[in-house]
Amino acid sequence: MRPCGVFDKSYGLDIAIIRTWQHWAILISALILLFLFPLFGSYYIISFMNYLAISVIVGLGLQIVSGYCGQISFGQAAFMAIGAYTSAVLTIKFGFSFWIALPLSGIMAGLVGIIGGAPSLRIKGMYLAMATIAIHFVVIWLILHMEITGSFKGLFPPPPSLGGFEFDTDERMFYIIMTVMVIMTYAARNLVRSKVGRAFVAIRDNDLAGEVMGVNIYHYKSLAFFVSCFYAGIAGSLWGHLITVVNAEQFTLMHALEYIGMLIIGGMGSIPGVFFGVLFIRILNELVMFTSPLLAKAVPWLGSSPAAALGLVAFGLALIIFLIFEPRGLAHRWEIFKASYRLYPFAY
Amino acid sequence: MIEFLQQAITGMMIGSLYALVAAAIVLVYKATHVVSLAHGQLVAFGALFFWLFIGGLGLPFWVGIFPAFILTALIGLLIERLTLRPLIGQPLIAAFLMTFAIFLVLEGVFVLYLKGETRTLPAFLPEGNLDISGISVPINQLIGFLAALFLFAALSLIFKYTKIGLGMRATAEDHRLAQGTGITVRNIFSYIWVLSAIVAVVAGIATANVMDIYYMLPYIGISGLIVAICGGLDSLLGALVVGLLLGVVENVGAAYLDPLVGGGVKDVAAYVVLLLVLLIRPYGLFGLVRIERI
Numbered sequence: 001m002r003p004c005g006v007f008d009k010s011y012g013l014d015i016a017i018i019r020t021w022q023h024w025a026i027l028i029s030a031l032i033l034l035f036l037f038p039l040f041g042s043y044y045i046i047s048f049m050n051y052l053a054i055s056v057i058v059g060l061g062l063q064i065v066s067g068y069c070g071q072i073s074f075g076q077a078a079f080m081a082i083g084a085y086t087s088a089v090l091t092i093k094f095g096f097s098f099w100i101a102l103p104l105s106g107i108m109a110g111l112v113g114i115i116g117g118a119p120s121l122r123i124k125g126m127y128l129a130m131a132t133i134a135i136h137f138v139v140i141w142l143i144l145h146m147e148i149t150g151s152f153k154g155l156f157p158p159p160p161s162l163g164g165f166e167f168d169t170d171e172r173m174f175y176i177i178m179t180v181m182v183i184m185t186y187a188a189r190n191l192v193r194s195k196v197g198r199a200f201v202a203i204r205d206n207d208l209a210g211e212v213m214g215v216n217i218y219h220y221k222s223l224a225f226f227v228s229c230f231y232a233g234i235a236g237s238l239w240g241h242l243i244t245v246v247n248a249e250q251f252t253l254m255h256a257l258e259y260i261g262m263l264i265i266g267g268m269g270s271i272p273g274v275f276f277g278v279l280f281i282r283i284l285n286e287l288v289m290f291t292s293p294l295l296a297k298a299v300p301w302l303g304s305s306p307a308a309a310l311g312l313v314a315f316g317l318a319l320i321i322f323l324i325f326e327p328r329g330l331a332h333r334w335e336i337f338k339a340s341y342r343l344y345p346f347a348y
Numbered sequence: 349m350i351e352f353l354q355q356a357i358t359g360m361m362i363g364s365l366y367a368l369v370a371a372a373i374v375l376v377y378k379a380t381h382v383v384s385l386a387h388g389q390l391v392a393f394g395a396l397f398f399w400l401f402i403g404g405l406g407l408p409f410w411v412g413i414f415p416a417f418i419l420t421a422l423i424g425l426l427i428e429r430l431t432l433r434p435l436i437g438q439p440l441i442a443a444f445l446m447t448f449a450i451f452l453v454l455e456g457v458f459v460l461y462l463k464g465e466t467r468t469l470p471a472f473l474p475e476g477n478l479d480i481s482g483i484s485v486p487i488n489q490l491i492g493f494l495a496a497l498f499l500f501a502a503l504s505l506i507f508k509y510t511k512i513g514l515g516m517r518a519t520a521e522d523h524r525l526a527q528g529t530g531i532t533v534r535n536i537f538s539y540i541w542v543l544s545a546i547v548a549v550v551a552g553i554a555t556a557n558v559m560d561i562y563y564m565l566p567y568i569g570i571s572g573l574i575v576a577i578c579g580g581l582d583s584l585l586g587a588l589v590v591g592l593l594l595g596v597v598e599n600v601g602a603a604y605l606d607p608l609v610g611g612g613v614k615d616v617a618a619y620v621v622l623l624l625v626l627l628i629r630p631y632g633l634f635g636l637v638r639i640e641r642i
Contacts, residue, residue: 072441119623123630126383126444130577131626133570134619141616145609257448264445302460309459316452323446324434 004344017189034178038171047170050242052282053181054235055262059274060188061231062259067268068192069224070204071120075132076232077256078139079116081248083109083233084240085149088157091241093148098160102180102237109233110226112139117225121218124207136253143248154247157240173242180238184231189271191227200224204269261315265322267329276330281315288314350482355603356596361489363595364496365558368551369572370579370587371500372544377581378507379516379540382432382443388569389454390545394420394552395561396458399467409472417549423454424545428537451569459563467561469553492554499550500588507584516540520582574618578625580635590633594618 001023008014018024038046062076087105090096096104116139119131143149159168160176167173191197199220202210211217240246258281266277292307302310322329369391376384397419401412427450435443473488507513518526519536527533555568575594579586594617602614631637 072445119626123626125441127577127626127630129444130573131623134574134622134626137619138616138623141612141619145612257452260445260448261452303463306460309456312452312456312459314456316449316454316456319449319452320431320446323442323449324431327438327442 001338002342004342004346015193031182035175038174043170046174048282048286050170050174050177052278053177054239054242055259055278055282056181056274057184057235057238058232058259059262059266059278060184060271061228061235062263063269063271063274064188064192064200064231065117065224065228066260067263067270067273068197068204069200069221070207071117071124071221071224072126072129072260073117073132073225073228074129074253074256074260075116075136075139076228076259077251077253078136079109079113079229079232080236080239080255081143081246081251082112082139082229083236084157084246084251085143085155085236086233087237088155088240088246089148091157092155098158098241099162102234105237106230106233109236110230113225113229113232114222116229117222120221120225133253136256140248140251150247152247154245154249155240156245159244160241167241170242173238177238177242180234184234185271188231192271196220196223201269258315261319263329264319264327265329267331267334270329270331272334273329273331276334280318280330284314284318285311351603352600354483355600357483357485359596359599360592361485361493361595362558362599363592364493365551365555365568365591366571366575366594367588367591368496368499368547368554369568370575370591371503371584372547372551373572373576374579374581374584374587375503375540375544375547377576378584379519380432380443380537381440381520382447383440383573383576383581384447384544385444385569385573386427386447386450386454387544387548387572388566389451389458390420390424390548391552391555391568391572392458392561392566393423393454394545394549395469395556395565396461396467396552398549398553399469399556399561402472403467403470413549413553416553417546420549420552421542421545424541424548425538428541433534433537451566455566458566462561462563464563467556469556469561473557488557492557495550495554497588499547500584503547504584512536512539571618574622578622578632580632582636583632583634586632586634594621597621 002020006020008019013019018027037049041049058076058080061079062073066072083105086108087098087101090101090104091098116132116135120128123131144151149155159166159173161167165172167176192200199210199215202213202215203217203220203224207217236251239250262274262277262281264277265280266275267273288311289307292302292305292310295310296302296306326332369387372387372390373384376382376387394416397416398412401407401415402409405412431446431450432443435446471488473491476487477484478487478490507517515526515531515536516539518529518531519533523533526536551568551572555565559565571594572591575591576587578594579588579590598614598617601617605613625633629635
């Protein structure tokens, strides 16, 4: 977002993410506003934003493996479950503090992700997508049939605390979740423009050509799965400690499909796209939640509680519309807007 | 031994359902190279339409089955015309994701219609069990099984000997070359979706014959997809063989492993098989190995 006539005068400026003092001002005031938000936001908005931020973290991970590295993964919900359960088991059964369990759960999910991503070394495209669906079901089955994960009852992780201060409400968790989200976004934004990120894009665009150019495909695919599942694990851990109950019901295949839908609508291969996609899907869902009782009253055929089914229909229709008319997602629209703003008084 | 055979035969009967669903998916893949996630819903809608005419309106079997065919074929045609045709020329993964979107929409409509209830087909096939030296086979399931075998034979013959089947195979090989020899590729796409929807209706009726129509029914599409991939996506024979095998593995595995691990083997066996097959033979047991070029 730069107005017409602002140019980069050095290489350092050209590769910077934040280029002008206006950007700094906007960024800093936005961050201050974000962290002051619990003081005046309503409970509903705050818990909704927590949910959004956790979805953004999962979405960022999926963006790295699917959007940048081109390996479509339907297993994100399962890796989130691994993170949530790891964190819960570590805090409940082994008495770890949340602050140690959080990174450990990310690493645990990442390590399982490397195993889960192993099929990607031989297969790709929708074969891999099916393999990740299989991994999802195997992981959830293991969780349901293991002693340590509390089987069908699930686990009840305690809220985190720091020096006697308990983060036991949504408003208090808001600070932890937002801090983690900002750090994770910054890390993702930087990762994808580093050597690693370029290797991912090479694999996505043409893996054979990438291999010929000297990209170690096995290494980078495993790395992509590790990073992606690390994000999912962190998000899962936050989620578990936010709502203080973890069970397999929260991590169904439908959740994993939702994240892929967010990427399609937001735009594959774009970090802002994750934010657009998450906002679009979650707000669409809330709208359906609010309007479905009215619809049910107006059209008795729909039955008493059509919210879940109508949500599916709305989600599917949105996906169809985006796939046909804007396959590059909202992020592409945003790029077009930025480009035209940069040229503003002139036509081109 | 008798018990093992009994479990295997029961599994085979279920497996023939998987094979039918897989056949519908393989048909679409053979001509268009699109892998469909939405076929479970086509199966469910086929069963539902059949129920509407047989159970709801009380029509006799041979009258009720045709409107079910026509309505489901219409859904298949609409899917092809409205959602997949605009994607011609885009990467195949876009079409795969499109079928996933269709999966969501149809799933939503299906759940909306059922509202958490179940529908049971009235018995339209002879009841009773066939007893072969200690192994009992329900006659209605046996009829479904034989119908599946018959359908597979018919499909193979269509692909091998008819002109339209030849056109479909040519289209699968190369769209432009097929167009060059005078085949209307767009029509082939429509035909294949109609044919595939008809197979899905047969699968749906055979499935509803064994279990109730309820909200989990569309998930047989995932089992069908697993079978199609394990058998090799372009092989009807693979779909049949692996479908029957998967039914046997699930049933026998559940019978012998459930006591050891505490139940639930049936839910996960298919996924473990899929992972193993993908790791050992990524193109499926009967699939054509394709060599990639840059």
